[in-house]
Amino acid sequence: MRYLPKSPAEREHMLREIGVGSIDELFAPIPAQFRLTRDLSIPRQMAESEIVDWFRARAAENGSGYDILLGAGAYNHYRPVVIDSLISRGEWFTAYTPYQPEIAQGTLQAIFEFQTMVCELTGMEVANASMYDGSTGAAEAVMMAIRITGRNSAIIARSVHPEYREVIATYAKYQGLPLTEVAFTDNGRVDLAALDAAITPQTACVLIQSPNFFGTIEDVAAIAEVVHAKGALLVVSIAEALSLGIVRPPSEADIVSLEAQSFGVPLSYGGPYAGVIATREKFVRQIPGRLVGQTTDRNGKRGFVLTLSTREQHIRREKATSNICTNQALIALMANIYMDVYGRDGIKELAMQNLAKAAYARKALGAKAKVLFDGAPRFNEFVLQTEEDSYEISHRLAAKNRIIGGFPLRKFYPELGNAAVWCATELTSRAAIDAAANEVNPAAGSNALPAEAPAAAISEVK
Amino acid sequence: MRYLPKSPAEREHMLREIGVGSIDELFAPIPAQFRLTRDLSIPRQMAESEIVDWFRARAAENGSGYDILLGAGAYNHYRPVVIDSLISRGEWFTAYTPYQPEIAQGTLQAIFEFQTMVCELTGMEVANASMYDGSTGAAEAVMMAIRITGRNSAIIARSVHPEYREVIATYAKYQGLPLTEVAFTDNGRVDLAALDAAITPQTACVLIQSPNFFGTIEDVAAIAEVVHAKGALLVVSIAEALSLGIVRPPSEADIVSLEAQSFGVPLSYGGPYAGVIATREKFVRQIPGRLVGQTTDRNGKRGFVLTLSTREQHIRREKATSNICTNQALIALMANIYMDVYGRDGIKELAMQNLAKAAYARKALGAKAKVLFDGAPRFNEFVLQTEEDSYEISHRLAAKNRIIGGFPLRKFYPELGNAAVWCATELTSRAAIDAAANEVNPAAGSNALPAEAPAAAISEVK
Amino acid sequence: MSNKDIRKVTTHISQNEGLIFEHSSPGKKAYRLRELDVPEVNSADELGAALRQESAALPEVSEIEIIRHFTRLSTWNYAVDHGMYPLGSCTMKYNPRVNEVVARLDGIAGAHPYQSEQISQGALRIMKALADQLIEITGMDAITLQPAAGAHGELTGILLMRAYLESKGNARKKVLIPDSAHGTNPATAAMVGYEVENLRSNENGMVDLAALEAQMNEDVAGLMLTNPNTLGIFEQQIAQIAEILHRRGGLLYMDGANMNALVAKARPGDFGVDVMHLNLHKTFSTPHGGGGPGSGPVACKKHLEPFLPKPIVVESAEGKLRLDYDRPQSIGRVRAFFGNFGMHVRALAYIMANGPDGLRQTTEDAVLNANYLRKKLEGTFDLQYATPTMHEVVFSDKLQTKLGIKTGDIAKRLIDYGFHPYTVSFPMVVHGALMIEPTESEPLEELDLFVDAMKSIAQEAIDSPELIKDAPQSTRLSRLDETAAARKPILRWSANGQK
Amino acid sequence: MSNKDIRKVTTHISQNEGLIFEHSSPGKKAYRLRELDVPEVNSADELGAALRQESAALPEVSEIEIIRHFTRLSTWNYAVDHGMYPLGSCTMKYNPRVNEVVARLDGIAGAHPYQSEQISQGALRIMKALADQLIEITGMDAITLQPAAGAHGELTGILLMRAYLESKGNARKKVLIPDSAHGTNPATAAMVGYEVENLRSNENGMVDLAALEAQMNEDVAGLMLTNPNTLGIFEQQIAQIAEILHRRGGLLYMDGANMNALVAKARPGDFGVDVMHLNLHKTFSTPHGGGGPGSGPVACKKHLEPFLPKPIVVESAEGKLRLDYDRPQSIGRVRAFFGNFGMHVRALAYIMANGPDGLRQTTEDAVLNANYLRKKLEGTFDLQYATPTMHEVVFSDKLQTKLGIKTGDIAKRLIDYGFHPYTVSFPMVVHGALMIEPTESEPLEELDLFVDAMKSIAQEAIDSPELIKDAPQSTRLSRLDETAAARKPILRWSANGQK
């Protein structure tokens, strides 16, 4: 086997040194009846070129080169090539969790930088190294709120990503934590009155998402006021991290759970992504996951270490803040690099482009069908209600235009009828939007939006 | 500009420190009439994603995924993925020629290893770090022979790659070095009698290629005998390095010029590839290009340095063995890694597979048209003579079967009529060969070769 | 400093590098956007009060500075690509490069999790193929690929147990966990609302059957067992253990962190395990990435299958794949989408590269390497248990503590010798544990260097203990003050802060 | 050793590693072949006497050993990605990563040079686009992309000159070359059968016009001039130089190695150059690769165009591209196929990333950086010529030689300070030259560290010269014995040899 660095003679030599006659002797501790005496029934060893061919064939079945007008928790942003170029260094991707700081300063410093950037973006004071993703991060944030407040129930906005809500439900179910849902109003935002009514003295926290699953930006300050008035904590989940480039950070929140996928992480059919939890300094000892802190070495030189580990499972065992161990370090590194590439101005300009594309798409598609939840601001997503079934539209778009259309909402929000949440990012071309607009309601005739700005003249290189 | 690490304030600061009022002052040494006062007329600055898109569009115009039955000096072999993974480390590809050995031992040791492997493969005693490619290496080898022998003309076999012959001619032309050509016989090999007759006391060397442009393996020993008998040197050019896995090395040669492209170097529309010159120890001071030698540091530790540089242009100027400076180090590194991946046994087994594929192709295509030059052994190429024009066949194959057919010989060997040199490597599937066989002479009906060995059962992973 | 015996490393120059923020200067850029092909919008009009007023203070740097920053930082890390990384329980094996290549193919890395099933057949096939092969490897009946790491798999597995027991009418109260278990085990049980009850090991480092018999009752949901356990010892009475649990309606959960000792040699499904997780980032070669991403599939027996998280990939008679969400007894989701799909790709590529023979040889080499180290180092270091071990060996620092040297000191000194240390002070059943797992990826040469280093350090403990206490001495930084870090935590950089 | 002033680097552990052959053991493998889908053949039957009898003794190792070998070796190299690499004349600028990505796209890296033009339109378009843009940048009329490096470009250019002059009836005998020229210039002239005649510089470090007038005659084919020259000085009398040459039927060849000082600011085609080469691996950001591959396109004026190597890419009215071989006056080929195409891809990507404004700013920054260093270091080091310089500055070691310290020593000491040295002892017109070219890719911070290092070394030359003479001290190896290497060359490893 080509990964194994042993010659037959070396194996013989080692067995002799150990003092056994055959490798089987080393497996003697396994009771004989449990020792496998046949080959596993899996495909035979393959050449590297066969493996590549096989996955290429699978990749082709997935189809690539589609225009993606779909977000819903996974966003199609351009990934600067330096990201893969850097994380492909073995020093990054073949290292373990930085338990030995003297030979892991690279990883540690990078995490420290990441924590800082997340604080800057979210308006929080501390951030952890990463969580598995936005959904589990949200669930952990709720449990964190329960630990902080000593209360034992939580309210989740119905406008939170449905799969996040499912995950929270799974985490909560067997711990006897009652969850209730709070509705949204006509403008797609959390119903403040309903929220106010729902909070009880046992409510540890209210979890909202902003921009929410409909793309609508919540009025975090107003919600925070209601929540805090009742002594509960406000947890804000953010699935589209890029929104923070232009949208007011949820500074009034007590805990922010961010999905960082937008920051240079491939869509990769849903993972790996990276969640991260940020909060106020006073809650730091209840935060789950790894934290990197600054310190000095014996000569007073600055260095970084994993810290506050008495919160964690390897020290605290059943009393730990979470069972999380392996997290998503390499993905957080991608996000770090992404934030460095765009930086202070770039992240804002990029967010502006998303805003403009989505506004255009909303107009273009809105000319053919009904845009729901007008009346509150949105970032790069919006909900479109159509006469026709949303799945039908998607199928037609995929087959005819190689466009991946919006996420049909019927399954999770039957009350919205034939509605879907659409997304436009900096990668969505006007042409794709126009094509989609023509398909969402073919009966309405070809798109008539005036070409206000001419398509940018990309110099022809020839 | 995103590659430039300066802020406007930093530029201002630096100008102040220098003591000039504006950047223009630093360009004052350029006479005013030559200073460009307009923008260059080239495309505007593009986003990274635009650049990627533009090249993807070009790549698509090139068409990929063709089956390649074409060699002729550029061979389609599988490239183990570790090659690009390793050479993509900045430490390899963003370093300069290893002028400062204390901080370039990586490059130096790798070249030393490469030199060793080339000696092992070719049966020579010393090898250099690299030449631009096989064609220029061949030309330099001829000039080297001229320096060694003090004679001033050379004989080139007509069966040498035609473009190599053109390059040699260009190099020789203005130095007043007469070149003569020696013919091939019915079996595709150098005509020994003609060769014997052609060598004069002014013949510095005879240059042959083996396997030659027709894929035929020359009888190097016999040729060497003729050449050496007349006091000339034998230069052997090898375009298909993989042949050395199974073909007798040209140990009787005085100089070997090898093109290493087969060893893990992408086809890349003809370059960059890497040549290398190997020779006998006694000729080492006439070798062109870089040489790495072993030495010790002040504490007696083994280390490597560029050596014998008194041969080179930066020391010897117009008396140097060549003007070569930048060579093809990174490509030689690819070849080094490739040889490590396959190693002693692998290189042979891989060559065996090429032999088998080409034998099958010769039979399959030979059933439909005439294989020329039977009677001498071949490696992975052979010449097929058809009724139909070779270009027509290639066009049909490309359009209909996405197969790139053989190299039409008419341009360089009109005497061979409608002939083309075909190639089969380990990457050429039996299916592609069968398809090609059916097209080279559609009139002859579908391929009737019996399926002696069933197509290997590649376990279905599902 | 007498480092004459250090053969594996030398010191060399290493670039210093500040925090990326310290390179920032207003107006530097590493990006350029495409020109907008739609009308610009006024962000204040669009967003109103939701408009961000102050930009996030992200660094402003150019592309080359980013390349240098992360290149320099990277050179401060030790990695599997540098040499042996014998962290016990972590299975730091070679991460094959082809895995990285196939995971980045456009149609794979670019696939949106909500694109329709029609254009996701490739992704679904990958998940299905991996699921099938992991089922065969574990000998279990069903699997979910959704969990994102080992601990997440544990959570899923214990949720399955709980759901199953609830369906039988009683979720029970406690989970038994051996004292040698990894911290995630008790932490997980607690997250699922179970009390943790400690189960002590016997003098052979295995589950004490009598204790198990005594502690097992109708309040106990089951046992979380690592096998081989964290001492590297295969639980030889595994059949009896399963029997005791099953007899009283409990379930056997296996923490599969140590499957690298078993793949193709023995299958948990054959020895009584009801549910288990795998760590694709250990046994199946997906990279650890400096702390993730991992992937923790959970495999179970038939009786637990109805409770698996949804969706599950199913195949129609015609070979068309789809996602089945119609699973009424499912515990629900444990993660959005389908888990760390990119890791599924890599693990499958690893299995394909190995085949049945390759996997068997891999396991054999892993066990061979560990036993070779054990043999060479016993005597020099104390072995608390004489029981044979499989893929890892755990020594204690008993002999060295007498000289004032602890496992953590030896670990730091190993750094000077050019190695990443072993796992320090775990499992807790061993006094000052040195937990060593070489994996199959280590050449004999590297093992011998390790043995020499360990012996040399043992000698230094006698001759010059200060060398060890001051270690590491050859690194950019000397020992870091972790106490100070925790006492007054500095968890982020700030412009007018500390430097 | 007093290294308190060394701020840029620290020492850190660095893995030792033998030659790859020293890891070899029979039967280890890093490959697996596909199963053959055609009948096996008997190699002896196929090849007869041509069958290889003894296998080449290539190393037998596994994949992880290869990864570790080349990873470890790589860490011994200094690189642009690590920091400033101020090798004068080499233009060690940032190598953008997007270049590497596009050069590896399947349809580009996988294109066979002999595939038909129909399915090569993308490749031909790339070459055509690059050719067009380089023509605009140089202000010349025509170009060939065939040469593989700068020296190869020189060869091509001088061949063009010769062919042109021959077509006028007299190839002439000599080529004039300034004493400051790079070694490839005279070596090239000799390869084309020209005698080399030295042209001395004047006291300003420029071509001595009077000498040129005196030496120029009907025997002289032309002048090979680097501009800015290797002192970094723009030849201010370039118009007069061209005029003198042209008046007597000679040609002006420009070595374009220093185009990084001119791009978008001045065009050789505008100031009288007849033919020139470019180094894509300098000015246009393609990586140096530890010594290549490069690419050395040659641009010329109309009168030389007929002689360009063939083929040339031409475009039909309908925008279809093809290769034109029908060039009867061509000097012929200088390389098989079309040159280092992969480098053409990268250079084009660089130009696209920059655009006209980016290229201009790049050149300005390159000149700004060099002048900043000059300003900061003059006084500390001797400047032989007071003439203003452009993109590089050449100091002499005159002040230090008095203290027994030479440019080569200072270079070695710079290594301890964390920098790659400048170019040592070139150009030869400067006594003990220190030739410094920072390029535009250096941040101010890095420049300031360099200035501090150089000043600190100058001080050490006074206070503690032995520090400098023993440098480098912080590297894996100390100074290497180059004399011994050349005296008894060991140019390959052998099993029973030296270790």
Ligand SMILES: Cc1ncc(COP(=O)(O)O)c(C=O)c1O
């Ligand atoms: C025995 C054991 N169980 C569980 C885990 C947790 O796995 P993960 O880090 O993937 O969450 C580990 C990880 O080190 C382990 O060693």
Ligand SMILES: Cc1ncc(COP(=O)(O)O)c(C=O)c1O
């Ligand atoms: C001035 C000058 N001319 C020519 C060359 C030769 O270029 P190349 O190394 O690309 O052959 C160099 C290379 O360093 C140079 O500096």
